[in-house]
Amino acid sequence: MYFDGSLMKTRAGVGLLFVSSLGVHMRYTVRLHFTASNNVAEYKALVNGLQVAIELGVRCLDVWGDSQLVVDQVMKESNCLDPKMEAYCKLVRRLEDKFDGLKLNHITRKQSPSGVLQ
Secondary structure, three states: OEEEEEEOOOOEEEEEEEEOOOOOEEEEEEEEOOOOOHHHHHHHHHHHHHHHHHHOOOOEEEEEEOOHHHHHHHOOOOOOOOHHHHHHHHHHHHHHOOOOEEEEEEOOHHHOOOOOOO
16 A cells, blocks of 8 residues: 655645555545644555555555655654654554554655555
8 A cells, every 4th residue: 555645735635545466556535624734644644544454354554655754653763752643653553453464664755656646
């Protein structure tokens, strides 16, 4: 699963791209109807993606995102100094327990597949 949060002048959104082991692509987009920072949008993308994967019955998941902050906080390589970020991080960790295998990876924006937010 690839996740990406996007912050624009008037709105924020979430993009998800699931790629099955057979190469089938499934795209999801979510519009956020509240004021959000870029980091909140990234966390919302990850949380929404994990929730969709759980609903689809996915048990093992490789996750790719371009937010170094989110990846580092979830992987415990960086502390959550902001209470809002800490709350999102704790939610991700609770969702992790629903998987038999979950791996979170950082990629650069250039490495992200086109169309995650389309």
